[in-house]
Amino acid sequence: MSADDAILSVESLAVAFGGVKAVDDVSFAVRRGEVFTLIGPNGAGKTTVFNLISRLYNPMRGRIVFEGNDITALPAHRVAALGISRTFQNIELFEHATVLQNLLIGRQVHRKTALWEEILFLPKVRRQEYAFREHVEKVIDLLDLQHYRDSHVAGLPYGIRKVVELGRALAMQPRLLLMDEPSSGLNVEETEDMAFWIQDINQDLDITVVMVEHDMSLVSRVSHRVLALNQGAVVTVGTPKDVQSHPGVVEAYLGKAAHA
Amino acid sequence: MRFLFKTDYDQDIRLAKHGGHVFWYSLLGVALLAAPWLLSEYLLEQLVLVCIYAVAGLGLMLLSGFTGLISLGHAAFLGVGAYTEAVLVGMGWPFPLAMSAAVVLSAATGVVVGLPALRVRGIYLAIATLALGVIVEEVLTRWEDVTGGSAGLMVKSPTLFGAAVPQPVGFYYLCLGILVVATLAVLNLLRSPTGRAFVAVRDSEISSQSMGIHLAKAKTLSFALSAALTGLAGALYAHKLRFLSPEQFTVLQSVELLMMIFIGGLGSVHGVFLGALFLITLPQGIAVAKDWLPPAIGGAAGLQSTVFGLIIVGFVLFEPLGLYGRWVKIRLYLQTFPFYRKGTFRREKTFQKTERQR
Numbered sequence: 001m002s003a004d005d006a007i008l009s010v011e012s013l014a015v016a017f018g019g020v021k022a023v024d025d026v027s028f029a030v031r032r033g034e035v036f037t038l039i040g041p042n043g044a045g046k047t048t049v050f051n052l053i054s055r056l057y058n059p060m061r062g063r064i065v066f067e068g069n070d071i072t073a074l075p076a077h078r079v080a081a082l083g084i085s086r087t088f089q090n091i092e093l094f095e096h097a098t099v100l101q102n103l104l105i106g107r108q109v110h111r112k113t114a115l116w117e118e119i120l121f122l123p124k125v126r127r128q129e130y131a132f133r134e135h136v137e138k139v140i141d142l143l144d145l146q147h148y149r150d151s152h153v154a155g156l157p158y159g160i161r162k163v164v165e166l167g168r169a170l171a172m173q174p175r176l177l178l179m180d181e182p183s184s185g186l187n188v189e190e191t192e193d194m195a196f197w198i199q200d201i202n203q204d205l206d207i208t209v210v211m212v213e214h215d216m217s218l219v220s221r222v223s224h225r226v227l228a229l230n231q232g233a234v235v236t237v238g239t240p241k242d243v244q245s246h247p248g249v250v251e252a253y254l255g256k257a258a259h260a
Numbered sequence: 261m262r263f264l265f266k267t268d269y270d271q272d273i274r275l276a277k278h279g280g281h282v283f284w285y286s287l288l289g290v291a292l293l294a295a296p297w298l299l300s301e302y303l304l305e306q307l308v309l310v311c312i313y314a315v316a317g318l319g320l321m322l323l324s325g326f327t328g329l330i331s332l333g334h335a336a337f338l339g340v341g342a343y344t345e346a347v348l349v350g351m352g353w354p355f356p357l358a359m360s361a362a363v364v365l366s367a368a369t370g371v372v373v374g375l376p377a378l379r380v381r382g383i384y385l386a387i388a389t390l391a392l393g394v395i396v397e398e399v400l401t402r403w404e405d406v407t408g409g410s411a412g413l414m415v416k417s418p419t420l421f422g423a424a425v426p427q428p429v430g431f432y433y434l435c436l437g438i439l440v441v442a443t444l445a446v447l448n449l450l451r452s453p454t455g456r457a458f459v460a461v462r463d464s465e466i467s468s469q470s471m472g473i474h475l476a477k478a479k480t481l482s483f484a485l486s487a488a489l490t491g492l493a494g495a496l497y498a499h500k501l502r503f504l505s506p507e508q509f510t511v512l513q514s515v516e517l518l519m520m521i522f523i524g525g526l527g528s529v530h531g532v533f534l535g536a537l538f539l540i541t542l543p544q545g546i547a548v549a550k551d552w553l554p555p556a557i558g559g560a561a562g563l564q565s566t567v568f569g570l571i572i573v574g575f576v577l578f579e580p581l582g583l584y585g586r587w588v589k590i591r592l593y594l595q596t597f598p599f600y601r602k603g604t605f606r607r608e609k610t611f612q613k614t615e616r617q618r
Contacts, residue, residue, distance in 0.1 A: 018456045054470050080472030092467035094460050096527060100272070105460045109472035111453040115481070119451035125452050133269045155528075172471065252458065 006065075007032040007176055007208050013052060013062035022048040024232040026062075030176075035202050035209045037219050039243070040229035041252055046212040047089055049229070053210075054086050066176065081109045085169040086178035089212075091161050094156045100166050102153060103139060106171025107132040139167045143197065159190045166194075170201065177201065177243045179211040183218050188257050191218060198222045216244065228252065275447055276332040292436060296429045304428050310533075311435040312496045312541045315442050317521050317532040319489030322446060324518065326455065327482040327528040328462030329377050329385045333393030334517045336373070337366045337487040339400055339509030341494025343407055346504050355418040355425075361496045366491020367484045369396070374483025378476045393514050402505040412505035415498045435496055442489055446529060449485075458482055490517075519568070523575055525582025536585040542567070 006029040023045040030036045038046045051057045053064055055076040055089045064072050065167070071079055085106070113125045140146055143163050153161060162181050162185065169177055182198065183191045195218050201207050202222070213219050219226060220240035228235040228243050230252035236243055243249055264271065264278060276282045291298070295307055316338055324330050329616055341362040348358035376388035400407050407413055418425045418434070425431050449455045460468035461478050481566050498504055516539065524535025546567055550558040557563070593600045 012455035056466065072448070075474075076469040077472050077474045080470060086470050088467060092464045096463055097456075097459050099455060101459070105456050105468070105471050105473075108453055108457060108460075113452065115454060118454050119448055121448040121452065125448075129273050129452070130269050133272070168471070192498075 005031050007067060008210070009055070009065045010049070010053070011063040011065070013049070013064065015048060015052060015057055015059050021232050023052065023059075024250065026229070026232070026234055028227050028234065028237060030208060030210055031225075032200070032208055034205065034224040035198065035211070035215060035222050037223040037226045038210070038212045038229060039214070039216075039219060039226055039249075040235075043231070044229040044252075045232040046229055047180055048232075050086065050180050050210075050212060053079075054178060079107065080172065083173075083175040084178065085172040085174035085176075087162075087165045087169050087180055087182065089180040089184065091158075091165055093153045093161055093165055093168070096152065098150050098152055099145060099148045099156075099167075100133075100140075100150060102164055102168050103136040103171045104132055106139075106168040107135065109167075109172060135173070136171050139170045139196070142170070142200065143167050149223050158185050159187065162186060162190075162194075163197075166197065170207075171203070174207060176208045176210065179213075181212055181214065183213060183215045191215060195221050216240075220244070273451060275444075275451075293350060296432060301428060302572075304432055306540055306544070308428065308432050308435050308500060310536045311432075311439045312493050312500060313517075313520060313539060314533050314536040315435075315439050315496065316490045316493035316517055316522070317536050318442050318446050318529070319486040319493065320517050320523075320531065321521045321526075321532050322449075322489065323482050323486035324456070325528070325531070326450065326459040326462060327486075328478065329479060329482065330382070330518070331373075331389040331486070332386045332511065332518065333373060333389035333391075333396070334486075334490055335509040335511065335513035336393040336396035337370060337490035338494040338497060338513065338517075339396055339506070340369050340487075341366045341491030342498035342501075342504055342509070343400060343413070343494075344491070345495035345498045346413050347406055349416045349418065350413075355420055359492065362495040363488045363492050366494065367488035367528055370483040370485075370487020370489075371480055373487070374480045377479045390511060393511055396484050397511075400509060407504075407506070410506060412503055415502050415504060417502075418499050423516055431499065435500075438492065438496065442492065442578055443529065446489075450529070453476075454481070519572060523571065523582055525584030528582075529586045530587070531582050531584040534587070538583060542571075 008015060009027075009029040011027050013023055015023045024047070026049060028036075038049060040046050048057065053058050055071065055074055055078075059072065062072070063070060066079075066082060069082065071082065072077070074082075080109055094105060097105075111128070113122075115127055118125050140149060143166065145160075145163060145167060148156060148160055148164070153164060156164065162182070166179070167181065169179075179198070182194050186194060198209060198211070202209050209222075211223075213223075223240055225237060226240045226243040227237045228246065228249045230248070235248040235252060236246045238246070266272065271277070276285065290397070296304060299307065316334070319337070320334050344362040344365045345358050348361055349355060373389060373392045376392075377385055380388055384455065401409055403409070404411075417427070417455045418431070425434055448497030450458075457468065457473045457478050460471060460473055461475060461482075465475060468478075474565060489497075501508065520535035521532060522531070522535070523538055543564060546564050550563070552558070575582060581588075
């Protein structure tokens with residue numbers, strides 16, 4: 001694979017917490033336009049890789065390159081401005097704000113007004129609000145959130161919050177979307193919807209998706225390529241089918257004796 | 261019951277959401293403008309205090325209610341504002357200029373006090389601000405050349421365009437005007453990206469970072485704006501008191517300010533006004549009640565603090581959303597009568613966040 005069709009490349013990334021090597025020499029490259037999934041048993045380092053990419057953790061070694069820019073040393077808030085947005089495993093929404101306000105925060109990186117202009121609420125600020133809301137409404141339409149637009153997040157059921165969080169990430173208009181366990185805590189029907197949305201986001205909105213996921217039927221349905229991690233190291237990369245039958249992956253999940 | 265059909269983004273953006281708002285706020289505006297004719301001089305003085313406390317409360321609400329940073333040192337900003345105003349007006353500066361200087365200096369103090377906010381949070385931040393509040397109080401006491409120390413400092417009357425602002429009516433209008441401008445500024449801020457960023461920082465630092473919000477910048481800005489508003493209130497306070505001494509800007513004053521926005525309702529601009537009204541009227545109410553109570557209770561020292569304490573406990577237990585939260589419930593009850601259900605505002609308990617990143 002040539003360097004220019006990789007939107008994100010991670011080179012020999014490593015981080016340790018105390019004596020635990022959470023991520024140890026992990027390298028992979030995500031192609032523009034694909035759905036790339038990280039799988040692995042609990043504690044394999046999937047979420048840690050996410051937190052390294054979104055710069056919440058500092059790697060001890062290695063490099064992260066997004067669209068040709070080295071983001072390894074950037075502060076977390078700068079990563080968003082470059083076009084990477086993410087969702088969290090345990091939903092990190094702004095609880096005491098409405099769904100609409102949550103989605104509008106997704107537009108934060110596109111803010112063009114100065115503080116004094118906002119205090120006076122000049123026509124420029126109002127026009128910016130129109131533009132923000134117009135975009136947010138598109139996201140609301142895509143994810144069928146119309147009914148919840150003005151509800152406070154704190155009162156919403158888990159499944160809806162999950163969707164709101166996806167919406168907030170989309171409102172940013174990212175080029176790369178990191179989804180940490182999009183289907184966790186969702187019922188079968190909600191997982192179905194999530195699968196459709198991931199495909200829509202990927203194909204219609206042209207957003208490259210990197211996700212961490214445990215639900216293998218969802219993984220094989222939506223992802224182009226899968227990377228299996230175990231104990232902080234890469235086991236294998238390939239199509240969902242190849243990875244699922246890879247002896248190393250089977251061993252990681254089921255143990256040695258369970259060889260098929 | 262009112263149903264709003266939204267067909268326009270402006271319906272969400274504009275401040276008055278429907279005809280009812282326009283009507284009631286206009287009525288309130290007229291009543292406030294007519295207050296000097298409707299109220300006795302004593303009550304007008306109290307209303308001036310409500311206005312001043314409300315300006316300070318707006319500042320603290322922005323910080324604690326909307327950015328989630330608890331400050332136990334806000335009396336320091338009030339003090340910096342008040343003393344700057346007093347000293348500069350004493351040196352013959354025109355009143356608007358002195359007030360601007362008070363605002364700028366308070367904001368600068370706010371940035372300094374806000375520095376620990378970048379590292380610590382919650383109760384630790386409260387302790388840090390408490391310490392800085394004590395430092396400012398100490399400076400006011402020790403720096404006798406400028407502040408007059410414990411002996412106090414007289415404050416000249418404000419002059420505007422070469423003429424003294426007439427007491428109390430002129431000063432009342434001045435305070436009211438400043439309050440209205442400050443309120444509009446805060447409301448504008450809250451409906452634009454900066455205000456949303458504050459709320460984001462309050463609710464989840466981790467995801468606001470990932471949404472592209474610079475945490476340190478947002479927190480420092482919040483501290484600066486909050487201190488600026490409180491300093492503005494301090495400048496007015498100086499003219500209201502006409503005599504300043506460091507005892508007016510102690511930790512107790514900070515606690516009183518915090519209590520005001522807490523009782524009013526954290527996270528709502530309405531709460532500021534309800535809280536300010538409550539804070540000013542309660543001592544009056546207690547004074548009246550004293551005559552009715554048996555002398556053993558009515559004459560007891562510390563009656564006021566006891567009542568304040570009981571009220572705080574009551575709010576914590578029964579109405580954490582404060583007076584404004586209570587009002588929202590009453591309003592809904594009236595709107596939906598007789599269909600109000602008891603569980604309407606009961607919050608679902610969400611599961612414990614185990615892996616929440618800090």
